[in-house]
Amino acid sequence: MARVLITRHLPAGGTDPLIEAGHEIIDRDDDAPFTPEQLKAAVSDVDAVVCLLTDKIDAEVIAAGAAPAGRLKVVANVAVGYDNVDLAAAQAAQVAVCNTPGVLDETTADIAFLLILAATRRASEAEIDLRAQRWPGWGINQYLGHDIHGATLGLVGYGRIAQAVARRAAGFSMTVRHHTRSNTNLDGWCADLDEMISECDVVSIHVPLTEQTRGLFDAKRIARMSRSAVLVNTSRGPVVDEDALVDALEAGELFGAGLDVYADESAVNPRLFNAPHTVLLPHIGSASHATRQQMARVACAGVVAVLAGEQPDNLVVD
Ligand code: DGY
DSSP: OOEEEEOSOOOTTTTHHHHHTTOEEEOOSOOSOOOHHHHHHHGGGOSEEEEOTTSOBOHHHHHHHSTTTOOOOEEEESSSOOTTBOHHHHHHTTOEEEOOTTSSHHHHHHHHHHHHHHHHTTHHHHHHHHHTTOOOSOOTTTTOOOOOTTOEEEEESOSHHHHHHHHHHHHTTOEEEEEOSSOOOSTTEESOHHHHHHTOSEEEEOOOOOTTTTTSBOHHHHTTSOTTOEEEEOSOGGGBOHHHHHHHHHTTSSOEEEESOOSSTTSOOGGGGGOTTEEEOOSOTTOSHHHHHHHHHHHHHHHHHHHTTOOOTTEEEO
16 A cells, blocks of 8 residues: 555545555645645655646655655646656656646637637627626627637647647638647648748647747747737646737737636736736636546546556656
């Protein structure tokens, strides 16, 4: 029986694989993220950690958990993204890392499409006005947005989530293009990101956060987009330079934006709150009951497999 730390509260049933395997679960009453010091102390006497994207599993945390200081064998991040985990440190310390691929694609694509529609049709600001009793009644020139049906969508990255967005776009008769660094040999592939985004009505970002993608949408790139276009981001906040985005929106150089992720999710850039034609969601891309439970189960099943000496499919680093 191994000791498995669960850093925050998981959905009901999420830890079933650990329970079925007979492992001891170390959980907490408090659902607030650990401080770095608390996290280091908590990992020092466990075999595995099931963590969330709010936990920074950096080299110090790995060192505090892994041999010779401790006996940590595996970190399972309950997310498909794992930019909060220092993979190099984990690999060097022979700590396996797992994530939750495959189970959140459709749910996240739903939210990306919601943002595409809501930002392009100005749904948030219209609803905010209505709720604030500022709507004077119907007017022919109110809240005019752009049509999504028949528009051109550019997907940045073409993994499972982007492809799920593409399937939704087909139902709206959109022309769908995608950019990846290597040729997908699929219809709609564009080698040049700047060229693609300059020809799109909507650009939706689906790349992981890496040193190459940090700041990918900076002022120069945003300026390539059409004035009537909308930028949607459901991947990771730091891929977009938020100040550059707000500058473009305020200047009318970009029509709108739909964001589910932020550069600093504990203190969202306040300029975004007043940016025109902007829909802001609090990182709920995968937030359905079924998907969140499944994510927790996949992460916990990865822990069970690694502790049993197996190589689960969701292994990022072994
Ligand atoms: C992920 O899985 O990486 C999302 O951001 C949270 O579901």
